[in-house]
Amino acid sequence: MRHVLLVDDEEAILYVFRKYLERAGFAVSTAANAHDAIALFGSGHVDALVTDQRMPGMTGDMLVQRLRSVRPGLPAVIVTAYAAECSPDLRNVPVLNKPVPPADLVAAVERALSLAAKDAPA
Structure with a gap:
């Protein structure tokens, strides 16, 4: 089973997205x-x-960069109401606008995992 780390400072969002x-x-x-x-x-x-x-404390794009410094190519998705604040330098990180339909969130995670698998060394 694939494991997703979900990060949000709003408890209701964590519950629903989970x-x-x-x-x-x-x-x-x-x-x-x-x-x-x-x-x-x-x-x-x-x-x-x-x-x-x-x-x-730390923005989502900063978190992606921090975790990717440990594990390059980590599949990531940012879900926000503030898409304009996201760094354009992040590679293969889709930014979804809140509110996001469930199918769109799941599809974005699946795509991110698929892209990472294609980019992984053989």
């Missing part, structure tokens, strides 16, 4: 901020990251 992803067959861990996400990432296997952009 349900979307679990119904699609993913195992999901949640974190309410980037610092907790970094700790969770370091303590177990994560196949993909789904993060909010605007959070206290």
Whole structure:
């Protein structure tokens, strides 16, 4: 089972997105901020990251960069109401606008995983 690390500072968003992803067959861990996400990432296997952009302490794109410094090519998706704030330099990171339909979130995670698999060394 593929494992998604879900990060958002809004508890209701974590709950709803977790349900979307679990119904699609993913195992999901949640974190309410980037610092907790970094700790969770370091303590177990994560196949993909789904993060909010605007959070206290560290933005979502900064979190993606930080985790990719440890694991280059980590599949990631940013879901935000502030897409214009996201760094255009992030490679293969789709940015979805909140509110996001469940099927769109699941499809974006699946695409990110698929792209990462294609880019992985043989």
